[in-house]
Amino acid sequence: MIKAILTGHSKGLGLGIARALLERGHAVLGISRSQCDALExxxxxxxxxxSLDLANSASLDWLESSRDLNDFIANTTQLLLINNAGLVSPIGPLGSQATLDISRSVQLNVTVPLAMSALLTQKMQSHQKLRILHVSSGAAQSAYPGWSVYCATKAALDMHAKAVQQDQSPNVTICSLAPGVIDTGMQTQIRETDELLFPNKQRFIELKNTNSLSSPETTGVQLVHYLLSxxxxxxxxxxxxAH
Structure with a gap:
């Protein structure tokens, strides 16, 4: 039996991934600040x-002892962890970045994926297998003005996956995957950002105006196909x- 734990499942790409998994008949445990009643x-x-705000540092302690999480893991041979939840904020140069915004982004974009990966590896039994997918970004490989925090956090996921692969942990496989540019709320936030804070804003406006953004539904299907391959x-x- 395949089961998936998915962060940020209630909207955007996360919702697309959740729907793709559910349509295949795979059980999903979604963890997000908000719930998707229609999908349920x-x-x-x-x-x-x-319902959990993963950007809050106390969330991981709660999850570690969560009965819901432990019960969900119990009856499966193949567990999937999709670390999808993320924040693009703060956007802007160093002088405009609020320390609280930095802390929340690092918590959600880096600490949660790394901690969840370790936590589930420790909870798995010897007969169970774990596939970990970090939702990364092209920003992990290319620097953008105004995105120093976002670029750094996504680069951290890429390096984490490379190092974990070197560990050769039994029954654990991992990939940090850039999904492309998707028409989500994050893109809306980017297009609404002051150009003084994000000089590349016009490029993302043009992507929207030329219908060059992929849909969360289509990308979700492609990502799940990749994850299960x-x-x-x-x-x-x-x-x-590239696939």
Whole structure:
């Protein structure tokens, strides 16, 4: 039995991933600040949801002792962890970045994926297998003005996947995957940012105006196909657009 733990499942790409998994008949435990009632109504036996602000440092302590999490893991041979939740803020040069915004972004973009990966590896039994997918970004490889925190946090995921692969942990495979540019709320936030804070703003406006953004639904299907493929984990860092 395949089960998936998915962060940030209630909207955007996360919702697209959740729907793709559920349509294949795989149980999903979604962890997000908000819930998706419509999806739960459609898949009442397959979808479980935990309302939790993962950007809060106390969230990981709660999850570690969560009965819902432990029960979900118990009856599966193949567990998937999709670290999708993330923040693009703070956007702007160093002088405009609030320390609280930096802390929340590092917590959600880096600490949670790394900690969840370790936590589930420790909770798995010897007969169980774990596939970890970090949702990365092209920003992990290319620096952008105004995105120093976002670029740094996504680069951290890529390096984490490379190092974990070197560990050769039994029954654990990992990949940090850039999914491409997707039409989500994050893109809306980017287009609404003051150009003084994000000089590349016009490029993202043009992507929207020329219909060059992929849909969360289509990308979700492609990402799940990649995650379940027999070749998953051969590359520690990859780009979905190359497939």
């Amino acid at each position: 109504l459609q898949y009442p036996t397959l979808l479980q949801q935990i 027999p070749n998953f984990g051969k590359l520690a860092v990859d780009d979905l657009r």
